[in-house]
Amino acid sequence: MFEVRYTDLAARIGRLETPHGSVETPAFVPVVHPVRQTISPQFLKKMGFDLVITNAYITFRHYGDEARKRGIHDIIGFDGSVMTDSGGYQVLEYGSVEVEPAVMAQFEKDIKSDIPIPLDKPTGYGLPYEKASEYVRITLENCKKTLEVVGETDAVWVGPVQGAEHYDLVEHSARALDAMGYQLMALGSPVEVMEAYEFATLARMIARYKKAIPAKPIHLFGAGHPLTIPLAIALGCDMFDSASYMLYAKDDRYMQPQGTARLADLAYLPCQCPVCSSYKLDELRSLPKDQKTIEVAKHNLHVLKAEVDTCKQAIMDGRMWEYAVQKARAHPKLMEAVQLFGGSEFEFMADNTPAFKEKAIFFFDPVDQHRPEARRFRQMASAFKSAKKKLVLFPEGEVHPFYSTRGFKELAKKFPDAQVAAYNPFLGVIPAEISDVFPASHNLTSRLARKIDDYPSFTESLDAFLANNSFDEVIVVADDFMKQAKLKARVEDYHSDHVIDRL
Numbered sequence: 001m002f003e004v005r006y007t008d009l010a011a012r013i014g015r016l017e018t019p020h021g022s023v024e025t026p027a028f029v030p031v032v033h034p035v036r037q038t039i040s041p042q043f044l045k046k047m048g049f050d051l052v053i054t055n056a057y058i059t060f061r062h063y064g065d066e067a068r069k070r071g072i073h074d075i076i077g078f079d080g081s082v083m084t085d086s087g088g089y090q091v092l093e094y095g096s097v098e099v100e101p102a103v104m105a106q107f108e109k110d111i112k113s114d115i116p117i118p119l120d121k122p123t124g125y126g127l128p129y130e131k132a133s134e135y136v137r138i139t140l141e142n143c144k145k146t147l148e149v150v151g152e153t154d155a156v157w158v159g160p161v162q163g164a165e166h167y168d169l170v171e172h173s174a175r176a177l178d179a180m181g182y183q184l185m186a187l188g189s190p191v192e193v194m195e196a197y198e199f200a201t202l203a204r205m206i207a208r209y210k211k212a213i214p215a216k217p218i219h220l221f222g223a224g225h226p227l228t229i230p231l232a233i234a235l236g237c238d239m240f241d242s243a244s245y246m247l248y249a250k251d252d253r254y255m256q257p258q259g260t261a262r263l264a265d266l267a268y269l270p271c272q273c274p275v276c277s278s279y280k281l282d283e284l285r286s287l288p289k290d291q292k293t294i295e296v297a298k299h300n301l302h303v304l305k306a307e308v309d310t311c312k313q314a315i316m317d318g319r320m321w322e323y324a325v326q327k328a329r330a331h332p333k334l335m336e337a338v339q340l341f342g343g344s345e346f347e348f349m350a351d352n353t354p355a356f357k358e359k360a361i362f363f364f365d366p367v368d369q370h371r372p373e374a375r376r377f378r379q380m381a382s383a384f385k386s387a388k389k390k391l392v393l394f395p396e397g398e399v400h401p402f403y404s405t406r407g408f409k410e411l412a413k414k415f416p417d418a419q420v421a422a423y424n425p426f427l428g429v430i431p432a433e434i435s436d437v438f439p440a441s442h443n444l445t446s447r448l449a450r451k452i453d454d455y456p457s458f459t460e461s462l463d464a465f466l467a468n469n470s471f472d473e474v475i476v477v478a479d480d481f482m483k484q485a486k487l488k489a490r491v492e493d494y495h496s497d498h499v500i501d502r503l
């Protein structure tokens with residue numbers, strides 16, 4: 001039902017099979033109103049959206065039996081895959097909906113939704129723990145009831161994971177839904193968190209979920225911002241739905257890859273989509289309100305689509321880290337989330353990162369020490385055991401692998417009985433024997449002045465390497481970076497009696 005084709009970080013390009021065809025993920029899923037459509041779903045299909053989401057509750061109230069007869073695809077005029085939200089949003093807005101979970105489940109089955117969502121009770125943001133816990137319990141009960149009602153089915157029923165910033169509730173929800181047999185999960189993602197750009201909270205919620213359920217596809221509710229999407233993709237989210245393209249447009253908000261702008265504040269239209277290339281800025285601004293909304297909404301859809309496509313290409317190129325960090329520069333709060341990636345709760349991001357990449361990976365500044373390839377290499381080097389009693393440390397140059405360089409050959413000749421190792425601020429110690437292992441074999445490190453205090457992972461790796469071996473003598477060709485390492489004291493800590501800090 002879900003096949004993963006390419007991965008990088010926790011991001012993945014996959015294929016989700018539904019009764020109305022397959023959907024490539026990551027996918028942005030535009031929200032379509034079942035009754036009033038300002039942009040037709042067929043137009044969305046032409047733009048390349050194979051999956052849309054609509055509201056089953058509104059469909060139920062507005063069409064009732066007619067929808068059961070015609071099916072949701074005919075009602076909204078879309079022949080691709082249709083996901084249906086069952087009213088959770090209405091619960092959030094108006095407190096409750098007047099429909100039983102079992103009735104809703106049968107209705108979603110009857111209208112032939114491809115990806116139906118059981119009636120859930122979203123926790124939103126800022127609910128006290130007890131209350132959030134109660135909402136989680138109700139949602140899980142509804143989900144159980146729903147499966148009993150629908151029985152055998154081709155549809156991909158969604159398990160809504162609630163709990164929000166109460167991370168243990170997120171994990172509890174995810175595990176319970178997984179045990180019930182749900183094959184596609186959806187993370188209830190509080191709009192408040194995303195509107196306040198609390199990306200670090202969002203990243204933690206996703207991480208907690210991924211730790212529990214790493215493999216199954218996961219949808220993120222309500223994510224329709226060009227900054228949220230790449231972060232969520234890097235963390236392993238596969239689908240996102242939002243009405244943001246239209247809501248923003250109604251408010252004259254123009255999406256850009258690095259954020260949104262008010263149409264009134266723009267001096268240029270910095271986009272080449274079909275909308276922006278057919279209007280001058282003034283023309284677009286002075287369109288009648290309804291027409292302007294539609295045009296800006298179409299532009300916004302182009303930006304969202306381009307964002308997802310750029311992420312997919314980055315996954316294929318093994319450049320998802322570079323892209324996520326590049327995006328993080330667009331907003332300080334996004335960088336807060338990326339800074340978390342070095343922590344243990346984000347170790348899952350390494351699991352799907354390829355062990356080898358054809359292109360050299362880039363190291364720029366301290367945040368890059370957290371990238372999974374570097375972490376993985378440092379772990380391996382830390383465990384390296386040398387039979388030698390003498391260590392020669394040498395700064396890594398630009399030629400890879402290190403053992404094929406002239407510098408290495410000279411050192412090996414001069415110190416035939418020594419363990420020769422290079423060092424790099426991001427990779428730590430690189431013993432010559434494993435210098436052909438990726439990414440020691442394949443990286444490009446910018447030659448910037450660096451403060452060693454910004455690279456705690458380097459000193460950890462160096463200490464672990466020294467502790468794991470028993471060198472009597474350490475000879476260091478110290479560059480400006482290594483000179484800050486207080487190597488003499490360090491080496492003495494590890495029982496060596498002799499250190500020379502230059503040749």
Ligand SMILES: [Zn+2]
Nearest residue numbers: 271273276299
């Ligand atoms: Zn545009």
